[in-house]
Amino acid sequence: MTxxxxxxxxxxxxxHPAAWREPDARPAExxxxxxxxxxxxxxxxxxxxxxxxxxxxGLQTSAFHRPDDRTDHVRGRLDAVLLxxxxxxxxxxxxxxxTTNVTHTEPFHLAIGIASLDHASLGxxxxxxxxxxxxxxxxxxxxxxxxxxxxxDVLDSELIAARxxxxxxxxxxxxxxxxxxxxxxxxxxEIRDTATGRYLDAAKVHHVDFAGAHFSVRGPSxxxxxxxxxxxxxxxxxxxxxxxxxxxGADVVFLTPQSRPDSVARLDxxxxxxxxxxxxxxxxxxxxxxxxxxxxxxxxxxxxRKQRLDERDGGAFGSDALVFTxxxxxxxxxxxxxxxxxxxxxxxxxxxxxxxxxxxxRGLVPELQRRGAFRTAYEADTLRALLRLPRPANxxxxxx
Amino acid sequence: MPARPLKQIHLAAQLPSxxxxxxxxxxxxxxxxxxxxxxxxxxxxxxxxxxxxxxSEGLRLREHxxxxxxxxxxxxPEALTVLAALSAVTDRxxxxxxxxxxxxxxxxxxxxxxxxxxxxxxxAAWNVVTSWDAFTGENFRRGGFLAEADRYxxxxxxxxxxxxxxxxxxxxxxxxxxxxxxxxxxxxxxFAHRGRHFDIAGRFSTPPxxxxxxxxxxxxxSPEGREFAAAxxxxxxxxxxxxxxxxxxxxxxxxxxxxxxRSPADLKxxxxxxxxxxxTPAEAAERAEEVARAQVSPQTALMLLxxxxxxxxxxxxxxxxxxDVDPVPENVVTKGHNLYRSRGREETVxxxxxxxxxxxxxxxxxxxxxxxxxxxxxxxxxxxxxMNAFVQSDAADGFVFSPNVVPGGLDxxxxxxxxxxxxxxxxxxxYTGSTLRDHLGLKPARRxxxxxx
Numbered sequence: 001m002t003x004x005x006x007x008x009x010x011x012x013x014x015x016h017p018a019a020w021r022e023p024d025a026r027p028a029e030x031x032x033x034x035x036x037x038x039x040x041x042x043x044x045x046x047x048x049x050x051x052x053x054x055x056x057x058g059l060q061t062s063a064f065h066r067p068d069d070r071t072d073h074v075r076g077r078l079d080a081v082l083l084x085x086x087x088x089x090x091x092x093x094x095x096x097x098x099t100t101n102v103t104h105t106e107p108f109h110l111a112i113g114i115a116s117l118d119h120a121s122l123g124x125x126x127x128x129x130x131x132x133x134x135x136x137x138x139x140x141x142x143x144x145x146x147x148x149x150x151x152x153d154v155l156d157s158e159l160i161a162a163r164x165x166x167x168x169x170x171x172x173x174x175x176x177x178x179x180x181x182x183x184x185x186x187x188x189x190e191i192r193d194t195a196t197g198r199y200l201d202a203a204k205v206h207h208v209d210f211a212g213a214h215f216s217v218r219g220p221s222x223x224x225x226x227x228x229x230x231x232x233x234x235x236x237x238x239x240x241x242x243x244x245x246x247x248x249g250a251d252v253v254f255l256t257p258q259s260r261p262d263s264v265a266r267l268d269x270x271x272x273x274x275x276x277x278x279x280x281x282x283x284x285x286x287x288x289x290x291x292x293x294x295x296x297x298x299x300x301x302x303x304x305r306k307q308r309l310d311e312r313d314g315g316a317f318g319s320d321a322l323v324f325t326x327x328x329x330x331x332x333x334x335x336x337x338x339x340x341x342x343x344x345x346x347x348x349x350x351x352x353x354x355x356x357x358x359x360x361x362r363g364l365v366p367e368l369q370r371r372g373a374f375r376t377a378y379e380a381d382t383l384r385a386l387l388r389l390p391r392p393a394n395x396x397x398x399x400x
Numbered sequence: 401m402p403a404r405p406l407k408q409i410h411l412a413a414q415l416p417s418x419x420x421x422x423x424x425x426x427x428x429x430x431x432x433x434x435x436x437x438x439x440x441x442x443x444x445x446x447x448x449x450x451x452x453x454x455x456s457e458g459l460r461l462r463e464h465x466x467x468x469x470x471x472x473x474x475x476x477p478e479a480l481t482v483l484a485a486l487s488a489v490t491d492r493x494x495x496x497x498x499x500x501x502x503x504x505x506x507x508x509x510x511x512x513x514x515x516x517x518x519x520x521x522x523x524a525a526w527n528v529v530t531s532w533d534a535f536t537g538e539n540f541r542r543g544g545f546l547a548e549a550d551r552y553x554x555x556x557x558x559x560x561x562x563x564x565x566x567x568x569x570x571x572x573x574x575x576x577x578x579x580x581x582x583x584x585x586x587x588x589x590x591f592a593h594r595g596r597h598f599d600i601a602g603r604f605s606t607p608p609x610x611x612x613x614x615x616x617x618x619x620x621x622s623p624e625g626r627e628f629a630a631a632x633x634x635x636x637x638x639x640x641x642x643x644x645x646x647x648x649x650x651x652x653x654x655x656x657x658x659x660x661x662r663s664p665a666d667l668k669x670x671x672x673x674x675x676x677x678x679x680t681p682a683e684a685a686e687r688a689e690e691v692a693r694a695q696v697s698p699q700t701a702l703m704l705l706x707x708x709x710x711x712x713x714x715x716x717x718x719x720x721x722x723x724d725v726d727p728v729p730e731n732v733v734t735k736g737h738n739l740y741r742s743r744g745r746e747e748t749v750x751x752x753x754x755x756x757x758x759x760x761x762x763x764x765x766x767x768x769x770x771x772x773x774x775x776x777x778x779x780x781x782x783x784x785x786x787m788n789a790f791v792q793s794d795a796a797d798g799f800v801f802s803p804n805v806v807p808g809g810l811d812x813x814x815x816x817x818x819x820x821x822x823x824x825x826x827x828x829x830x831y832t833g834s835t836l837r838d839h840l841g842l843k844p845a846r847r848x849x850x851x852x853x
Contacts, residue, residue, distance in 0.1 A: 032518065071588075073583060085481045086487050089439070112478040117481055218538035
């Protein structure tokens with residue numbers, strides 16, 4: 001039986017909006033390198049596959065689709081690519097997966113930023129492209145409008161998908177352009193041939209000439225091909241349109257099943273999207289389920305803690321992903337049960353930091369190890385290798 | 401005349417890339433892309449108590465005769481990402497990046513620079529450059545190149561807008577006060593900017609870092625560039641490294657400050673230079689000769705000649721005389737290379753012909769001569785004395801060293817010259833502050849909400 005894969009999603013002081021007021025939280029430090037280093041080093045001690053770091057091109061909001069003016073939740077954050085870059089030299093095995101916006105940011109900048117993260121981390125970079133439809137975010141750029149969702153839209157993920165079809169189509173193009181730029185240098189383009197005075201073989205550095213419906217990019221990248229060839233692309237998907245994006249361009253997909261049968265249904269829906277995609281069926285895609293987790297060793301304690309946080313916040317915390325409260329052993333039961341639906345792993349969103357992260361690394365991980373379901377040492381140095389994803393051939397290199 | 405106190409020399413280092421001056425063929429040359437190379441140079445500079453470590457930017461590979469230029473180092477990482485990683489392996493040294501104001505947007509650049517300032521504990525700097533060429537624009541979804549005349553109006557408004565974004569969080573707006581249940585003050589990060597190039601409003605997502613505003617550099621030497629620097633920059637990279645022209649530029653730039661309500665100490669003038677050391681003057685001269693020949697191979701000599709002439713000259717002998725054919729008016733041979741931009745190609749060719757004729761130089765000898773960059777050559781003592789004389793006579797406030805070899809090219813300077821400067825009392829033995837503003841002796845950034853109307 002292969003081990004399951006485990007990742008944690010880091011954001012602020014955890015996913016519960018009142019978590020920052022817990023006694024062990026460090027809310028005043030969320031803009032410091034030390035705070036994030038402590039978290040990612042803990043995750044690495046727990047042998048996790050990777051951490052993701054959330055980001056957006058606007059201030060955090062507690063409404064899904066528009067800004068709010070709340071002052072009692074975590075507000076303010078760092079650029080995720082730079083933050084993960086600062087974590088790279090402090091760690092040696094764990095994957096680093098920043099979220100970036102693809103609606104407003106230039107694909108060329110995205111390509112060289114993630115490639116540089118891969119160089120700095122010696123092959124541990126991932127990338128989570130994310131669209132934004134918020135009019136408020138568009139106003140930060142002043143160049144375009146986006147289809148702003150209504151309060152009715154957000155009640156149904158398929159309605160959202162339908163409204164945002166254009167942005168997802170553009171996201172396909174961004175992922176494709178970025179992937180081409182990563183391939184625009186062949187691995188052996190740098191030759192340093194003193195006899196002919198040539199630093200590189202110009203025949204091995206390629207224009208990518210991406211021309212889509214929304215933009216074009218000539219290339220090549222200014223950054224040589226990163227160590228993994230292609231850093232790991234991860235897409236969070238709740239509905240048809242993002243399934244299509246993940247099917248066409250992702251190495252990892254984050255799904256949000258609410259139950260074991262729902263996991264079956266979502267994996268089926270994603271499999272159908274893969275069948276309709278032009279991408280070869282042989283290309284592996286790792287499927288992860290997202291869960292928000294509150295963990296305590298004493299039975300019932302986690303649920304009590306969440307309830308206490310809810311009361312402090314003035315409302316029950318819910319999420320797009322299932323919110324789990326229980327013991328590490330109960331979570332292990334659930335993960336091993338759901339895994340039999342075909343999932344490769346889980347991305348756990350700690351309800352409160354550092355509490356639920358250390359419960360994962362020091363409670364859940366040993367529990368899974370006891371059951372033979374999780375690694376006891378890192379078996380590889382790159383994120384692709386950890387995820388058992390092959391290093392892709394370069395599309396511009398001659399075959400053979 | 402009363403003796404004035406010795407000026408302190410500001411020292412900085414640049415990781416050289418993509419110029420023909422980088423000797424990639426040297427047996428000690430390492431990777432131009434591996435993080436270890438960047439870490440070695442930055443740590444070496446920090447060991448020498450330098451003010452900052454600097455990375456330049458390029459958004460399109462140079463092309464020559466329709467192909468990617470293959471003679472020089474090509475390829476580099478994204479500067480801010482590398483600097484963020486370097487913030488984890490250094491403690492005090494400033495971390496500076498060129499970020500183009502043409503192919504970026506203020507909201508993103510401001511938050512990335514604020515992020516670097518946080519991650520590094522107040523060591524971030526931004527070299528604001530401009531660009532307008534369609535060649536680079538082909539890499540961007542908006543194509544967005546500018547009319548040349550607009551480059552500084554956009555750059556100035558870009559910088560102004562970034563400062564507005566950094567000022568959108570006032571001191572105390574980021575509270576994280578768990579007892580009071582208030583994370584931010586109401587309205588934190590709110591901004592609105594309406595101008596010719598940018599019309600944006602909303603909430604800025606990243607509170608300003610320890611420096612408030614990162615240190616701002618300016619690199620252009622045109623009258624517009626100098627004016628831009630005098631109005632709004634903390635450091636200017638001058639191009640002058642001979643004493644007389646350095647002093648003239650220094651006087652000119654410093655004189656521009658008063659009309660913006662600034663004093664001469666508010667803007668540091670730092671030319672980019674290199675160095676070659678020897679145990680004796682003769683050995684240093686010999687090594688400098690070897691360096692020059694390694695920098696200009698026969699192929700590089702012809703390439704740079706073709707770039708100036710704008711036409712194929714591959715039939716000419718690099719060790720022979722200059723071609724007698726005329727340059728072509730539109731340069732279609734080289735793209736992304738701006739070696740001849742300031743003077744114009746016609747004028748460049750005229751000047752080169754005259755120089756070669758007067759001194760009987762071959763093509764390669766001429767190229768060595770005309771592309772030589774300011775370099776201190778001598779024994780460590782001679783180099784320390786020359787640097788000091790340059791600064792004490794107000795030709796500069798310090799230097800950015802761009803070594804010839806990566807990653808070890810700074811080692812000799814730090815091991816052999818810096819101790820002499822420290823003995824002379826013109827360079828710090830230890831950092832006295834923790835931010836780049838501290839190192840440069842700059843006042844805290846004036847923030848908009850502090851200005852009295």
